[in-house]
Amino acid sequence: xxxxxxxxxxxxxxxxxxxxxxxxxxxxxxxxxxxxxxxxxxxxxxxxxxxxxxxxxxxxxxxxxxxxxxxxxxxxxxxxxxxxxxxxxxx
Amino acid sequence: xxxxxxxxxxxxxxxxxxxxxxxxxxxxxxxxxxxxxxxxxxxxxxxxxxxxxxxxxxxxxxxxxxxxxxxxxxxxxxxxxxxxxxxxxxxxxxxxxxxxxxxxxxxxxxxxxxxxxxxxxxxxxxxxxxxxxxxxxxxxxxxxxxxxxxxxxxxxxxxxxxxxxxxxxxxxxxxxxxxxxxxxxxxxxxxxxxxxxxxxxxxxxxxxx
Numbered sequence: 001x002x003x004x005x006x007x008x009x010x011x012x013x014x015x016x017x018x019x020x021x022x023x024x025x026x027x028x029x030x031x032x033x034x035x036x037x038x039x040x041x042x043x044x045x046x047x048x049x050x051x052x053x054x055x056x057x058x059x060x061x062x063x064x065x066x067x068x069x070x071x072x073x074x075x076x077x078x079x080x081x082x083x084x085x086x087x088x089x090x091x
Numbered sequence: 092x093x094x095x096x097x098x099x100x101x102x103x104x105x106x107x108x109x110x111x112x113x114x115x116x117x118x119x120x121x122x123x124x125x126x127x128x129x130x131x132x133x134x135x136x137x138x139x140x141x142x143x144x145x146x147x148x149x150x151x152x153x154x155x156x157x158x159x160x161x162x163x164x165x166x167x168x169x170x171x172x173x174x175x176x177x178x179x180x181x182x183x184x185x186x187x188x189x190x191x192x193x194x195x196x197x198x199x200x201x202x203x204x205x206x207x208x209x210x211x212x213x214x215x216x217x218x219x220x221x222x223x224x225x226x227x228x229x230x231x232x233x234x235x236x237x238x239x240x241x242x243x244x245x246x247x248x249x250x251x252x253x254x255x256x257x258x259x260x261x262x263x264x265x266x267x268x269x270x271x272x273x274x275x276x277x278x279x280x281x282x283x284x285x286x287x288x289x290x291x292x293x294x295x296x297x298x299x300x
Contacts, residue, residue: 008242059174062174
């Protein structure tokens, strides 16, 4: 599998690290326990198009948002995550 | 109190043995040169200040800093792209140090002195590309990597900044590698192994290739 980094161009999978689902959005501080539990633990097991965070750690160190088909590994879109991915891992 | 005298030493001081190594009876196909004593400053735009950093850099260097993977040559420095809104300033002779660059760029960018944190290795020779191709997954063909092209990539699982410098007078391509100092010896030995079958001529220099 190769990913076309919007900054570096086409690169091999080994330069990237997978973070996970890009869909969950951090709930507000006033959110209920159920909402926080859902955000922290519950993930969809998608068969098909999925939006994911990938980190180009072996290259430009940018976080990317990749739209990938989990059945075929076909990647239809790659865009910069603009800090969202970094925030998600608490950096 | 112990008194310290900080003397900078090359991270390859142990690993680098000058001379011709590897295959015998043929002209060395790979020339590996470590370049020592350089000034290297990492410049990264502060959040949302990419445009201001670009104009400050242009005022300082007389040319636009690279915003795509390229290495740009100014009169007395190389500006090497290292990621979105960031680049290295590589020079010699204290022309561009933290002191001078902070005044010019710190309004819009964060600076970090990497002079002693990286090793700089020049790879050249008739078999340079064949040797690097064993280790790198990027296309090093002159059409894909013309002079002045830079890449942030991994070689043997080690992050490097690679860029193609000007060809040598004999027409051979020059690939420059910046690698973290603590990974330099590991990468060095990996390259030696990859180069051994072609014969490898090892040097170190105070001058850029």
